[in-house]
Amino acid sequence: MSSTAMSTTPPSFTQLNDLACAKAGGRVLFATDDWFAVADNLLKGDPPQWKEGVFTEYGKWMDGWESRRKRMEGHDWCIVQLGVSGVISGVEVDTSYFTGNFAPRFSLQAACLPDGTTFPVRQPTMGTAASSQQLAAMEEMKTEKWTELVPMTPLRPGYPDTCKNYFPITSTQRWTHVRLNMYPDGGIARLRVYGIGSKDWSTVKNSELVDLVAMENGGVCLGFSNAHYGHPRNAIGLGRAENMGDGWETARRLDRPPILKADKSGVLMVPGCEWAVYRLGHPGVILKIEIDTNHFKGNYPDSCRIEGDVVYHNVIFHWSSRTSPMSLISHHHKSLVSHNSKR
Numbered sequence: 001m002s003s004t005a006m007s008t009t010p011p012s013f014t015q016l017n018d019l020a021c022a023k024a025g026g027r028v029l030f031a032t033d034d035w036f037a038v039a040d041n042l043l044k045g046d047p048p049q050w051k052e053g054v055f056t057e058y059g060k061w062m063d064g065w066e067s068r069r070k071r072m073e074g075h076d077w078c079i080v081q082l083g084v085s086g087v088i089s090g091v092e093v094d095t096s097y098f099t100g101n102f103a104p105r106f107s108l109q110a111a112c113l114p115d116g117t118t119f120p121v122r123q124p125t126m127g128t129a130a131s132s133q134q135l136a137a138m139e140e141m142k143t144e145k146w147t148e149l150v151p152m153t154p155l156r157p158g159y160p161d162t163c164k165n166y167f168p169i170t171s172t173q174r175w176t177h178v179r180l181n182m183y184p185d186g187g188i189a190r191l192r193v194y195g196i197g198s199k200d201w202s203t204v205k206n207s208e209l210v211d212l213v214a215m216e217n218g219g220v221c222l223g224f225s226n227a228h229y230g231h232p233r234n235a236i237g238l239g240r241a242e243n244m245g246d247g248w249e250t251a252r253r254l255d256r257p258p259i260l261k262a263d264k265s266g267v268l269m270v271p272g273c274e275w276a277v278y279r280l281g282h283p284g285v286i287l288k289i290e291i292d293t294n295h296f297k298g299n300y301p302d303s304c305r306i307e308g309d310v311v312y313h314n315v316i317f318h319w320s321s322r323t324s325p326m327s328l329i330s331h332h333h334k335s336l337v338s339h340n341s342k343r
């Protein structure tokens with residue numbers, strides 16, 4: 001089902017959408033033990049933090065999921081409902097800052113559970129663990145429903161050069177949930193589940209207006225010129241951006257002239273533009289485009305051009321910068337046509 005070869009440089013699957021992150025609607029439904037730090041931290045979008053000398057009532061404050069040193073049979077595990085169900089191409093298990101307390105081994109299972117599958121009510125609270133009744137209820141779910149995507153595999157500790165553990169996954173099935181197992185216990189800072197959303201298009205009427213590029217509908221960014229401050233996949237994320245960090249933001253171009261000059265008609269001439277290519281979740285007739293530059297005030301792109309490609313179902317954004325050579329976009333497009341904005 002999976003190759004377990006671990007690489008240190010980020011593999012290409014890390015450019016895909018994180019289907020599990022909280023911003024995409026990912027949720028922890030169950031965890032065996034939330035003692036030192038709750039499992040929900042696994043799905044935070046921000047990179048893990050370290051707070052020197054900060055302790056909670058239960059131990060050292062840690063940014064991730066950390067269970068107790070086990071004094072009973074078994075191992076610790078949690079169930080994550082993907083925010084966007086889809087095909088998983090790889091996972092990143094980040095053990096940042098868990099050095100003497102990282103989970104020494106892990107495995108990952110996945111399932112495609114029907115809507116309405118119920119789980120015990122979860123109230124993520126440090127210093128708690130699942131009750132024996134909750135564990136017993138969950139045992140019933142420990143059936144053939146779960147498919148192994150990554151078998152039990154060693155993890156590396158959370159030092160800067162060893163904290164990122166990458167695992168490609170070759171399954172082409174659509175999954176709704178993953179189950180993360182730590183053997184036997186310990187800490188993991190983040191779990192990133194990279195893939196492409198898959199929507200059931202058979203239920204969508206021809207006349208229905210759908211955001212064809214949204215990650216929840218299977219849209220994906222295939223390439224870009226620059227993602228220095230923010231990845232262009234952010235622009236197809238769920239809902240509106242909370243802040244600038246939730247958008248696509250490039251670095252200022254180094255080839256911009258030292259002094260900007262206008263031509264006779266008053267147009268500032270600045271070479272080049274930034275671009276991103278998105279594959280739509282489904283081919284469609286594009287009726288409307290919405291581009292939201294929310295939060296970008298001193299750094300929004302001056303203008304843009306959008307191209308469509310029927311063969312590859314791609315839409316290409318070119319951001320040009322007449323007055324200031326920088327480009328970015330924040331959430332959120334609605335179906336695409338062509339758009340040209342000028343100040």
Ligand SMILES: NC(=O)NC(NC(N)=O)C(=O)[O-]
Pocket residue numbers: 036058059060061062066069100101
């Ligand atoms: N210093 C620690 O991190 N100790 C323990 N963990 C926390 N978070 O306090 C432990 O035993 O793993």
